[in-house]
Amino acid sequence: MPDQRSTMMGKLRVLVVEDEALVADYVADVIEEAGHEVAGFAATGEKALEYLLHERVDLAVLDIKLKGSLSGIDVAQAARERAIPHVFISGSGDPSTRQAAEATGPLAFLQKPFNQAKLVSVLETVTECKATSEPPPSIGGEGRRG
Amino acid sequence: MRILFVDDDPDARVLAIRAVAQEFPNAGFREASDLVSLDQTLLEQAPDILVTDFDLRWTDGIAIFDRVKATNPFCCCVMFTGTGNEELAVRAIKHGFDDYVVKGAKQLRRLATAVRTAYDRGRELRELGENRDLVLKELYHRLHNNLQIVISLLRMTEKAIATQGDREQLADLGRRIQALSALQEEFYRSEDFxxxxxxxxxxxxxxxxxxxxxxxxxxxxxxxxxxxxxxxxxxxxxxxxxxxxxxxxxxxxxxxxxxxxxxxxxxxxxxxxxxxxxxxxxxxxxxxxxxxxxxxxxxxxxxxxxxxxxxxxxxxxxxxxxxxxxx
Incomplete structure (x- = not known):
């Protein structure tokens, strides 16, 4: 039961949904340095949905504007239906976009360029919640405060 | 689209509506001849265009302007009056009216043209404003994405560098860029750049x-x-x-x-x-x-x-x- 063991060890499988390759790599770096693993990379919403359907994903890190017809907010809704927690990392400062994103119940909304400590803090929250089988708290607004 | 006519004289309102309707056949026309009917129509829906007389028994055209603009700041306003003179025309335009037309049988065609011109000019301004907002949003988004790419590049460079001191310098540079980015965000939030x-x-x-x-x-x-x-x-x-x-x-x-x-x-x-x-x-x-x-x-x-x-x-x-x- 490899999945269970890795959960017990607190290692998360994180899906990185981001269409800028360099940013995706940076996000992956932060995830791996924090001791977790990248479940996959998706530059489009369609590809992200495939991962959510077929792979074990403990957390989805989502950009909002993506290549293709689906946005990160669409992916967030799909993740939510499958009880997979998600966090947004976006360059959008538009209040209506942010409102729509927050309505999906993310763990945080991180503004680009994001503070890596905040992402690490989200990873810690999800790890703790997995260990205690509690649903992670969704956070609107500014994201987690250290 | 909704056009409001304010005049004490019902015949003058009918003539003005008939003239303006030739330019805007599909508009909804509303009339007001006292404060109650004015407030009622403003409450229903703010007008897009106002045509008002100046000299009214219960108020004047300037006060009507202020009341209507409070419900729709983009409303086009034309003063249509028989009591006017040059001084009033200047006062109306200075106050913010888009145009001023003196009443008269031969002036009805002029009124229609004045309303059309004012409305089209207002629409251009509104569209320019909307375009500007879109451009600003896009620029903001691009700027933040590009700053994120810069930070990502710094991080990669940092990892490729062997010496601890150099890495720290790059980390400091990253923090400086983050600080600039946080300032940028506050500028955007203030809506005054x-x-x-x-x-x-x-x-x-x-x-x-x-x-x-x-x-x-x-x-x-x-x-x-x-x-x-x-x-x-x-x-x-x-x-x-x-x-x-x-x-x-x-x-x-x-x-x-x-x-x-x-x-x-x-x-x-x-x-x-x-x-x-x-x-x-x-x-x-x-x-x-x-x-x-x-x-x-x-x-x-x-x-x-x-x-x-x-x-x-x-x-x-x-x-x-x-x-x-x-x-």
Missing amino acids: RKVDFAAFLQRLAGSLTELKVGYVRLTSRLEAMVLPVDLAVPFGLIANEIFTNSLKHALPEGRSGGLSVALERLGDRAVLTVADDGDGVRGVDLFAATSGLGMRLIGRLTEQVGGEISFERGDTGAICRINVPL
């Missing part, structure tokens, strides 16, 4: 730098509300970033817990930022006083740029850095 809520920026900056640090930092802040112009906020913000970073790095080295207090206040015509740590005061002061180091050089140059003064002193529990800049 020339001013920034500096207290909100400092709170955000100190919070994010503290989070980056290993070890617990007790952050206390006392920040007086202060809106600063961009040409002051950017250098002052970068100075604050250097001071915070310096305190966190040297007075509270990695793993060591301690307190950092930040205060911003207005003293006369100057803004004063005070940063105090409860680390090793002697060491802190010595480090600040050292003239070498990029951080210190940046603080010096930027302080000079804004005509500010900076001082370092030894407090009871640690180092205190105080910078004041003219507002």
